[in-house]
Amino acid sequence: MVATTHDVMPDIELYQPTDEANALSLASTLGEDGWLLAGGQDTYGWLKDRNKSPAAMIELTKIDAWKGVRETANGIEIGALTTLTEIINDPLIKSRYGLLSMAASRVASPQIRNVGTLAGNLAQDARCWYYRRGLDCYRAGGNLCYADAPESLNREHALFGQSRCVAVSPSDTAPALVALDATLVISSERGQRRVAAEDFFVGPAVDIEHMTILRPGEILTSVLLPNSWANAEFYFEKVADRNVWDFALVSVAAAMKVSDGTIQDARLACGAVEAKPRRLTAVESALRGKPRNEATANQVASIATQGARPLNYNHFKVPLMENLVKRAIRG
Amino acid sequence: MGEIVRYKRDVWGQEVILGVSWDLLWVVAVAVLVLLAAHAIIMAALANKKMDMPSAEGRRVSRHEAIDRAFHWIMALAIFALIITGVTPILGLRFAWLNLHWISGLILTFVVVFHIIRSLFWQDFKSMILGPKDFGEPFDSSLKPGKYSFEQKGMHWAVTIVALTVIATGVLLFMQIDTPFWDRTNSMPESTLGLVFLLHGLSTLALIALAATHIYFALRPEKLFYTRSMFQGWISEDEMKANHDPSKWAPKEAE
Numbered sequence: 001m002v003a004t005t006h007d008v009m010p011d012i013e014l015y016q017p018t019d020e021a022n023a024l025s026l027a028s029t030l031g032e033d034g035w036l037l038a039g040g041q042d043t044y045g046w047l048k049d050r051n052k053s054p055a056a057m058i059e060l061t062k063i064d065a066w067k068g069v070r071e072t073a074n075g076i077e078i079g080a081l082t083t084l085t086e087i088i089n090d091p092l093i094k095s096r097y098g099l100l101s102m103a104a105s106r107v108a109s110p111q112i113r114n115v116g117t118l119a120g121n122l123a124q125d126a127r128c129w130y131y132r133r134g135l136d137c138y139r140a141g142g143n144l145c146y147a148d149a150p151e152s153l154n155r156e157h158a159l160f161g162q163s164r165c166v167a168v169s170p171s172d173t174a175p176a177l178v179a180l181d182a183t184l185v186i187s188s189e190r191g192q193r194r195v196a197a198e199d200f201f202v203g204p205a206v207d208i209e210h211m212t213i214l215r216p217g218e219i220l221t222s223v224l225l226p227n228s229w230a231n232a233e234f235y236f237e238k239v240a241d242r243n244v245w246d247f248a249l250v251s252v253a254a255a256m257k258v259s260d261g262t263i264q265d266a267r268l269a270c271g272a273v274e275a276k277p278r279r280l281t282a283v284e285s286a287l288r289g290k291p292r293n294e295a296t297a298n299q300v301a302s303i304a305t306q307g308a309r310p311l312n313y314n315h316f317k318v319p320l321m322e323n324l325v326k327r328a329i330r331g
Numbered sequence: 332m333g334e335i336v337r338y339k340r341d342v343w344g345q346e347v348i349l350g351v352s353w354d355l356l357w358v359v360a361v362a363v364l365v366l367l368a369a370h371a372i373i374m375a376a377l378a379n380k381k382m383d384m385p386s387a388e389g390r391r392v393s394r395h396e397a398i399d400r401a402f403h404w405i406m407a408l409a410i411f412a413l414i415i416t417g418v419t420p421i422l423g424l425r426f427a428w429l430n431l432h433w434i435s436g437l438i439l440t441f442v443v444v445f446h447i448i449r450s451l452f453w454q455d456f457k458s459m460i461l462g463p464k465d466f467g468e469p470f471d472s473s474l475k476p477g478k479y480s481f482e483q484k485g486m487h488w489a490v491t492i493v494a495l496t497v498i499a500t501g502v503l504l505f506m507q508i509d510t511p512f513w514d515r516t517n518s519m520p521e522s523t524l525g526l527v528f529l530l531h532g533l534s535t536l537a538l539i540a541l542a543a544t545h546i547y548f549a550l551r552p553e554k555l556f557y558t559r560s561m562f563q564g565w566i567s568e569d570e571m572k573a574n575h576d577p578s579k580w581a582p583k584e585a586e
Contacts, residue, residue, distance in 0.1 A: 135342060136339040136340055136341075136349070141339075141349075142339050142349060143349060143350060143524060143525070143528050144517065144521060144524060145517060146342060148515070148517055149516075149517040149518065150516065150517070150518065152517075162509060163427075163429055163508075163509075164429070164508060202425070205427040205429060205430075206425050206426060206427050207425050213425075309509070309514075
C-alpha cells in the first residue's frame with residue numbers, strides 16, 4: 001500500500017519482556033504478527049510511512065542477557081542487543097577485532113549508533129527506495145521489480161545475485177562479521193541454532209521477501225567471534241554519498257593473517273553489491289601465499305568483480321568495488 | 332480463505348490483479364483427495380471378488396513406441412519438477428527454485444512441441460479425436476473403444492489445454508526474468524502481468540489435479556496393464572480384446 005497520509009500512530013500491541021524465556025515465548029506465540037523491536041531505527045521508518053503495520057511489537061531492549069561483550073574460551077560473545085556505540089568503544093573488540101569496531105563506527109550517525117543494535121544492523125530490511133516507498137514489488141509479495149525497469153533509478157542496487165529483486169544488503173557490520181568468520185546464535189522456544197555469518201543472510205533466489213534466514217518465532221541473540229581471527233590485519237572502508245548518515249554504495253571488510261609480509265590466510269567480503277554480504281572466495285584463494293603489497297593488489301583485485309551484472313545506473317560500482325578491494329589488499 | 336484472485340496496487344495506486352490465491356491449492360488438494368478416495372471406495376464396493384482380469388500372457392501387441400514412451404516420461408518428469416519447484420516455495424520451502432523451474436519449463440515446452448509435430452504427421456492423430464459417439468461409451472458396456480478410451484481421450488485433451496496454457500503463460504513470465512539468453516526488460520504492464528500470473532496459477536492448480544488423477548488411475552489394478560505398456564510398450568492380445576474393439580484398432584505385433 002502506497003503511503004498517502006500521515007495520521008496518528010496505528011494501534012499496536014506492545015510487549016516488553018524482561019527475560020529471555022518470556023521474549024522467546026512471545027515470539028513463538030505471536031509468530032509472524034510479532035514484530036521484533038530493538039533500537040527501532042529500521043522499524044520506525046516503516047511505521048512512519050505506514051508501509052508496514054504490525055499487529056504486535058515485542059520490545060527486546062529490557063533483556064540484559066542479550067547485551068554486552070563477554071570473553072569465552074573460543075573468542076568473544078557479543079549480545080545481539082549491544083548498541084553499535086558500545087561495540088565501537090568496547091576495549092575487547094577494539095583490541096582484538098578492530099574490524100568490527102571500524103565497521104560499526106561507519107553506521108549512520110552517532111545518534112543512531114547510540115540506540116541502534118548489532119542485531120538491528122544485521123537483520124535490517126532492504127533499503128531499496130521503491131520497496132521502502134511501499135510499492136508492491138517482488139520483495140513486498142508482488143510480481144515486479146520497480147528498480148530494474150528501463151527508467152528505474154538503481155545506482156544503489158545490486159551487481160551480483162539479482163534474481164528478480166535487485167536490492168542490496170544495507171548492513172555495514174555484516175561484511176565485517178563475514179570476514180571475521182563470526183557465528184550467529186539464533187534462539188527460539190525450540191532451542192538454539194548456530195549459523196555462520198555468511199549463511200545468515202539470504203539472497204532473493206532463495207527467499208525474495210526476507211534478507212535473513214530468521215523465521216517467525218526466532219530471535220538473533222548473540223554473535224560469536226572466534227579466536228582464530230583475533231588480532232589479524234584488518235581493513236574496512238565504506239563509500240557512500242555522504243560520510244555520515246548514509247548507506248554504503250560499496251563497502252569492503254578484510255581480515256588477513258600475514259607472516260613475514262606474506263598472506264597466510266584471508267577473508268574478504270563486500271557490502272551493498274548483493275542482497276547479502278558478498279564473500280570474495282576467489283580473491284581469498286588468489287591471495288594465499290602472496291606478499292601483501294601493491295603488486296598483489298593490482299594482480300588480484302579484478303577477480304572480485306568477475307560475474308558482475310550492472311544495472312542501468314550502477315556501472316560505477318564495478319571500478320569502485322575493484323578499487324576498494326585493491327586498497328584492502330594493499331593495506 | 333475464500334478469495335480466488337489476489338489484488339495489489341500498481342505504481343499509480345490502481346488496483347490490479349496480482350495472481351491466483353494460493354489458498355486454492357488446499358481446496359484443490361482436498362477436493363482431489365476426496366474425489367479419488369470416493370472413487371476408490373465405490374470401485375471397491377462394486378468389484379466382483381473374482382474379477383476376471385484378462386491375461387497378460389500370450390501374443391503381445393504394440394501400444395506405445397519407444398519414442399512415445401520416452402516423450403511421456405520426460406514430460407512427466409518435467410511436470411513433476413515444475414510442480415515441485417513452483418509450489419514448494421509457496422508452502423514455505425526455501426531454495427533457489429527459479430532456475431530449476433524455467434529449465435524444467437523449457438524441457439516441457441520442447442517435448443510438447445515435439446509431440447505436437449509427431450502426432451500430427453507420424454502418429455494416428457484420429458485415434459485421439461474425441462467425437463460425439465465417444466460420449467456414449469461410459470454408459471454402454473457393449474461399446475468398446477479404438478486405441479484410446481473415452482476417459483483416456485478426455486484426460487489427454489484436458490492435459491493438453493492445461494499444459495498449453497501453463498506453457499504459454501510460463502513463456503511470457505520467462506521473458507520477464509534475467510536468463511542466460513536475455514536481460515529482462517520489465518516492460519509488461521502490471522495489469523497484464525497480473526493476468527498472466529493468474530492464468531499461470533490457475534492452470535498450475537488444474538495441472539496438479541490432473542496429474543494426481545492420472546497417477547491414481549495409472550495405479551488402479553484394472554488399469555495397470557496400460558501403465559505397464561507405458562514402460563514396456565506392449566499389452567497382451569487378451570487385454571486388447573477385453574478393453575478395445577479390434578475393428579477400430581488393429582495394432583501390429585509387439586517385437
